[in-house]
Amino acid sequence: QVQLVQSGSELKKPGASVKVSCKTSGYTFINYAINWVRQAPGQGPEWMGWINTNTGNPTYAQGFTGRFVFSLDTSVSTAYLQISSLQAEDTAMYYCARVLNPVTTSPCVYWGQGTQVTVSA
């Protein structure tokens, strides 16, 4: 069965960096795009962008450029989200999610369990 398993909660100081992993299994990794979604406390989900798992090409939503980097390690079917220069406003749950179909215009159906990133001095 399809599974996306994310790395554990992180507590970081302002200015630090964090790297969240999303290990996938149960399907051919390079055939389905991975999206990243942020959800701040008490707020709705916010789409951060996606990465083409076949080419490695990332697309970032406005507001998630510069400090946010999507990457892959196809040898272990894992996607990564790295955030640098962390700020208190980055405190949120971060989800990876796999699209339903191997085409671009497809909703996310399989989700990781989420990784809580807390930024506090």
Added chain:
Amino acid sequence: EIVLTQSPGTLSLSPGERATLSCRASQSVTASYLAWYQQKPGQAPRLLIYSATSRATGIPDRFSGSGFGTEFTLTISRLEPEDFAVYYCHQYASSPRTFGQGTKVEVK
């Protein structure tokens, strides 16, 4: 950017009642690439409906979606205890993908 506005913000209903949730888009959603998600506390969103009207695998038939263009609706025909949650509409037609602010369905 397509802005999605959901109404009402909160829906107070009893088990067995019908729930009707609305989602209005600021511009037409191409090919009805509109989805509905359910989210419970501490859980990831769960895909219910995609392409405005198609139920995702394993979703009970009491959930149905309708609409096109800029007006979409999620209907829960008879609320079960496990249906009390927050529901989000989501458009994946154009970048950036966007979510509505959510409708909370709570027990009356």
